[in-house]
Amino acid sequence: MKGLSLIVKTISDFVVAFIIIFGAYIVLYGHLTPGGGFAGGVIIASAFILLMLAHGREVAFSKLGERAAHILDSAGALAFLLIGWAGVVGGYFFMNVFGRGEQFRLLSSGMILPANIAIAFKVASSLFLVFSALAIFRRRSFRSMIEGELR
C-alpha cells in the first residue's frame, strides 16, 4: 500500500479542504486581521504537503501538477511586480492607487488585498515545489541498502 495507513489517509482527506479554506481566509482577510499572503500561502501549501505525506507523490501531483505549480510560482511573483508597476500611475513605484473602499470591509485598503493574493500563490506553490524536491528520493528497503554497501 502506498502512503500511510488508512486512518491517516481518511482523516487527511477530510481536513485538507478545511485547511485550504482556512488558508484562503487568512489570505483574504490579511489586511483586516493578523495574517496575510505569506502566512496564508504557507497554510495552503501545508494542505498539499499533507496530501503528499499521506498518499504519496502521485496523488498530490494529480491535485496540483508540478508544471502548474511552476507556472503559479512565477505568475504570483509577476502579479506582485505588476501591482508595484500599477503604482507608477500615481508617480511612485508601489503607490497605493487603487480605491481604498470603506474601512474594515473585505474590499478595502486598495492594493494590499491583491498583493496578498499574489504572494499567497507564490508562497503556496514555491513551498509545495520545495517539498516535492525534497521528496524526490525514493526510499529503499533497509535490506537493499545493506546489500548495496556490502557490494
Place this chain on the structure above:
Amino acid sequence: MSPVPLFVAIPLGAAFLIPMLGIWWKKSGEVLAALSTVILAVMAILSIGSTAVTHHMGGWAPPVGIALVSDGLTVLLLIAVNVVAFLCILFSLKYMTAYSGLPKYYSLFMLMVAGMNGVVVSGDLFNLYVFLEIASIASYALVAFGTEADELEAGFKYLVLGSVASVMILFAIGTVYAVTGTLNMADAAREISLRFSGAGAMNPALLLAAAMFLMGFSLKAALVPFHAWLPDAHPSAPAPISAMLSGVVIKSLGVYAICRVFFHVFGFDPNVTSSVILANSMIWLAVLSIIIGGLVAVGQWDYKRLLAYSSIGQVGYVILGLGVGARVLATGGPRSLAALAILGGLFHLLNHAAFKSLLFLSSGAIQHATGTRDMKQMGGLRDKMPITSATTNLAALSISGVPPFSGFWSKLIILIAVVKAEHYVVAGIAIVMAFVTLVYYVKVQREIIFGSVRGAVEKAKEVPAAMYVPLIILAIVCVGFGLLYPVFGYRILEPARDALLNGAEYVKLVLG
C-alpha cells in the same frame, strides 16, 4: 518618475517571466535575458552625470518609507554591474549551450542582477540585506549549476560561509536598529552623528555592529581571512558566472556595502576615537588580502583558480585605497589626500570589474576550445586562438599594472595616496605585491599564450564570434579606462568619490 526602481523591476520581471515562458518557448531565457540586460546597460550608461535622486517607494517619504537612492557611488556600481552583466549574457548565449536547464540559468542570472542592483540602489539597511540575500542565494545556485561533484561541493561551501556572513550582517543591522531606532541609512547616520560626534567614544553596541558588518561584508568581498569560499566557487562556476562573481558580485555585495555602511552610516569622524580602529582594520584586511592572494596565486596551475586568488589580491588593493582614505578622514588629515586615496580605490574597482571579467570570460573561451583549465597542458595559444590570446594578454598586462593600461593608473593613484599618507611599510608591501601580480601573469602568458603549441591546444580552434565579441569590447574598455581618464573620470569617478567623502550630503539628499 525617476528610473531608479527600474534597475530592480526589469531584471526581477525577466527572472520570473523566463521560467514561466520557458515551459513552452525554449529560447525564452536567451531572448529575455539579452533584451533586459541590454536595456539595463543602456540605462546605466545614460545615468552617467545625472543628478543624485531619491525615489520614495509607494510615495512614503523616508525615514518612514523605503527610499531608493541614486548618487554618484550608485551610478558607478550600476554601470559596472549592468555592463558586465550584458557582456556575460552575450558570452553565455553560445557558451552555455553545453548545459541543460537553460531557462533556470537565465532566471537565476537575472535574479542575481536584480539583487545586485537592489543592493546598490537601496537606501535602507534592511532592504540592502534582502537584496544581498537575493543576489547571494542566486549565486550559490549558479556556482553549483554544473552539478558535478566539485561544483556541488564549492556551491555548498559558498552557501554555508555566505549564510554565516548573512547572519552577521542581519545581527549588525538589528543592533543598529536597537541603538538608533531606524533602518533608513541616512536617518541612522544622522542619529549616530548627532549622538556620538564629539563624544570621544561610540556606543559599544554600535562598535559590535561595525565589527560584524566588517566581517560579513568582508566575507562577501572575499578579503583574507574570510576568503575560503572564493578559490573553490570561482573555478567551479560556469565561466560567465565566474566573470560576474569576480567582476561585480564581490564588489557590489562586499566593497560597495562596506563603503556605504562605513563612510555614510558610521562615518569617519576625527572626534570619535573608534573610527581610527575601523579604518585601521580595513587597511589590515586589505594588506593581508594583497599578500596572501598574490603569493598563493603564483603557485596555482589551474588557470581559473589562479584568477580567483588574483581577485582576492586585487580587491585588497581596492580596500587599501578606501581604507587609507578612511584613515586620513578619521585622523583629521587633509581631505584632498583622502579624496585621492578613495578615487584610487574606486578607479581600481571599476578597472578590476573590466579586466577580471575579461580574464574569466577568456578562461571560459579557452576551456571551451581546449577542454582543460590545467595550465600545464596548454601552450602556444597565440597561433591557434589569436583573438582570445590577444585580449587575454591585454587584460593580463592591465591587471599587472603595465603602463599605459588602466590597472597601472589606478594602482599608481593608490600608491601615491598611501605614500602621501605616510604608510611607508604598507606602500612597500603594495609595490612588491604589484610585481608579484606581474610574476603570475607572466606565468599565464608563458604557459598559455606564448611558446610552442602543445597538449590540449593542438586541436583548439578560435571560438565563434558570439564569444569573442564580449572579449573585444572589454579589451577596448581596459585600454580606454587607462588612456581616456580625463574624458570619463570627472563624469563617473569624481561624483562617486564626492559622494563617499560627503556623508552629510547623503543625509540631506535622502531626508531632504
